[in-house]
Amino acid sequence: MKWYKKNPGFFIEEMKVIRENYPNLHYRIKEEIVFLSGELEFNATYNNINIQDKYSIKIVFPDDYPNTFPSVIETGNRIPKNYHKLIGDRLCLGTPMEVSCFFNKAKSIKPLIDILVIGYLYRYSYLEKYKEEPFAERSHGVKGKLEFYSEVLGTSDVPVIIKYLKIIFRPKFGGHLLCPCGSGKQIRNCHQKNISELSNISKAIISDDLEQLLKLQRSFKL
Ligand SMILES: [Zn+2]
Numbered sequence: 001m002k003w004y005k006k007n008p009g010f011f012i013e014e015m016k017v018i019r020e021n022y023p024n025l026h027y028r029i030k031e032e033i034v035f036l037s038g039e040l041e042f043n044a045t046y047n048n049i050n051i052q053d054k055y056s057i058k059i060v061f062p063d064d065y066p067n068t069f070p071s072v073i074e075t076g077n078r079i080p081k082n083y084h085k086l087i088g089d090r091l092c093l094g095t096p097m098e099v100s101c102f103f104n105k106a107k108s109i110k111p112l113i114d115i116l117v118i119g120y121l122y123r124y125s126y127l128e129k130y131k132e133e134p135f136a137e138r139s140h141g142v143k144g145k146l147e148f149y150s151e152v153l154g155t156s157d158v159p160v161i162i163k164y165l166k167i168i169f170r171p172k173f174g175g176h177l178l179c180p181c182g183s184g185k186q187i188r189n190c191h192q193k194n195i196s197e198l199s200n201i202s203k204a205i206i207s208d209d210l211e212q213l214l215k216l217q218r219s220f221k222l
């Protein structure tokens with residue numbers, strides 16, 4: 001069953017938030033898919049540099065929303081295809097783990113727009129205006145995944161990251177297991193906090209990342 005029929009109260013609540021905060025985005029339901037389209041205006045400041053701008057966008061809600069995050073498309077053809085866009089012209093709002101991790105905590109549209117979408121648009125407007133990126137950017141593909149896990153887990157050792165991911169992938173959290181970092185302590189007395197940060201990521205993404213890292217490990221004999 002489609003999300004907006006399964007949980008009409010939540011649907012009404014989400015659309016109310018949209019109306020109140022982004023009056024130029026309008027929702028429609030077409031072939032049972034909910035989407036928003038229109039203009040997103042923002043006024044954002046980063047490192048004391050303020051940017052006011054607006055973009056034409058479309059936000060498409062997946063059928064199992066909010067278990068999966070929506071996709072966002074810039075419909076004004078202002079941002080070139082080779083600038084952080086994914087298949088189907090979806091904006092690359094971060095690596096899939098980052099977006100999923102963020103969204104699984106938020107579980108609603110406003111933080112997604114305010115932080116990820118406006119963050120992305122701010123970055124592009126800044127680049128247009130000042131001819132450089134306002135902040136460092138994570139790589140795409142497996143390199144970006146490694147950067148992300150290295151930051152959260154505090155290690156860039158691929159076999160160790162793989163051990164962590166296997167633990168996160170378990171159906172039940174194994175706090176009594178030995179911590180993959182090699183300290184000899186149980187997880188609950190060691191890197192539990194880092195691991196629980198990653199437990200917000202959907203199991204499907206973890207399994208996908210695990211597969212890619214295992215492939216990397218095999219091809220480089222790590
Ligand atoms: Zn990107």
Ligand SMILES: [Zn+2]
Nearest residue numbers: 179181190191
């Ligand atoms: Zn540890």
